[in-house]
Amino acid sequence: MPWDSWTRQFWAWPLASLDMWRLALAPDLGAPPQWTTPARLALELAALRLWDFSPGDDAGAAVLVVSPFALHDARIADLAPGHSLMAALRDNGCRRLHLIEWKSATPATERHGVDDLLAALNVVVDDLGAPVDLVGLCQGGWLSLVYAARFPAKTRRLVAVGTPVDVEAAPSALSAPVAQTSEATLRHLIAAGGGCMRGAHMAHVWPREADEEARLADSLELAPPFDDPLTAPIAAAFQAWDRRTVDLPGPYFCEVVRHLYRENALARGAFPALGRMVDLRGLDKPLFLLVGETDAIAPPAQALAAGRLIGADIETARAPCGHLALFMGRRTLARQWPRVAAWLREEGS
Template sequence: MSWDIWTRDLWALPFATMEAWRRALELPLEPHREGPHWSTPARLVLEVGLLRLWDFSRDGGDAAPLVILSPYALHDAQLADLAPGHSLVGALLARGCTRLYVVEWASATAQTQLYGIDNLLAELNVAIDEIGAPADLIGLCQGGWLSLLYAARFPKKTRRMVIVGAPIDMRAEPSVLSEPVDRTSDFALDRLIGAGGGIVRGAHMAPLWPREDCAEQRIVDALQIAPPFDSATVAAFQAWDRRLLDLPGPYYREVIQYLYRDNLLAAGGFRALGRPVDLRALDHPLFLLAGSQDGVTPPAQLLALKDIVRRDVETAVAGCGHLALFMGRRTLENEWRRIAQWISGQEADGGR
């Protein structure tokens, strides 16, 4: 399998070598490409700092808002609405989740280059207030731990959460990201941030992320389709894959230190907007979706949350890798069908 090339020898990973760091830091800066390009009609309802809130709703009525938090990492929010048949947004709308929003995070600029995790939480809080709390949250990858932080900091503004492919407990199982991060020196981090003038450039990050050797296999794994491919779908995926986000230096450093090195989300001690938060205090309905072949976030890193929170947790493990959790055809048809039913089935339990 394509994931095997990432797990045979962690020290053989491209981003774990000094040569890869040298290549990454010598890349010329490229202008940020505009995006995302939604496949489902949407309107922009709020823009503040790094956050853009998009409304995909279809006559949602009095239903609680359902908010998809995209990851603030290498790629943009179109992973939630890539193309027909590969759209989480489309799958949820078709299954009755009709009051639906997506949080998009923008590339860092000179105005936002000093942003940290607290800035993202504050802007998310503004967005939730804008559409009306309490809200249901779907956190994808890095958006998953941010959803949990928000719910722990503002428990009355959150009803239930779906956490998908998110790194929660780094000690539960090593990944193609967590172990090399542990071995990366502060000097290397300083160089990476300094090379972008205080911003971690997507062009610098891209060589440090794991990737299949074969471009065709990457499409097969991510979209769960077989050749011959639909040209429009592949073009949408490749355009998304090429669009890279730039991240604020402080945010990037905090994620590396607090989440990956110190494991504060699982161990406790994470501070959010001036207060310590503890996931053990969470009492929200939770659904966890992991990928059995996910080398970026192995299932154990996410499913460890079951032993941290104090209530029963629904879980599903899809037979796929990381990207297919969000855009894979089979995963959207199967696991996300169950999740949509779970969201709708608890509609009557109200807020807290």
């Protein structure tokens, strides 16, 4: 469903009342997530927090997980016991392990664009010590690819998980609504959000399963019912994460819509990044692509397109799951992520 259809009803709402209720009922978007796996705050910038999940101080390349800056917060990577990719990487030998948590937009960051995120990511990489291994999740995946193409000497290996790269390779649940939504509607939504694309607005049109039980089963790879002592806390953690939407800076949101989805600039070798047009065909870093067979957000054809664009060693894994299960599904974490960790531990670039 495009935003135009939803906003025909939305614009009948009193905007002042909408903001009042959003502020009253939404979780504290300025507070960091409550992590499942032990972590310490290593760095805080206006745009992000860097969390250190390392079990020790071992040498070697740092593994930096780049969470998506889209609808939900970084707890997508560390939801609950048995549903944490951070724990899966740590327990399978990744000793220097960090996670980027993108902050919900504030008046101080509401004018940020993609370049601001790349610049903040560059500060993190410099602090960790280049070259690093980047593990990009969904929208964090294309951002990692763009960063690596812009700063090739600062990246050793790349993992892209459920990442849209060539949006013309296959239709997706996001590409169609974006194509059908007018620029005027996007401007209206951002103006209504005070310069931001509010997560509460995006949640109404974000693709999701027909009912809550199906969403829990597909995302967590658990069988219902979800009211027993073992699964109820996990379901509750997922539902709390699902309700905790983040706000996106208006310029960033518009640039993603324009460059990634409308211009398909990443696949065409013309994605603007800090003063240059980056072309993935010039990237020669080893790449691991993890895709979900039934992923409606980043279908396999969109995600695997990176393999034909990048002139390097490519490894792929296809999990029998949808989008969210790539990051928090019990079966996928147990079967696919140990393989990712082993690949990251390999020597050489």
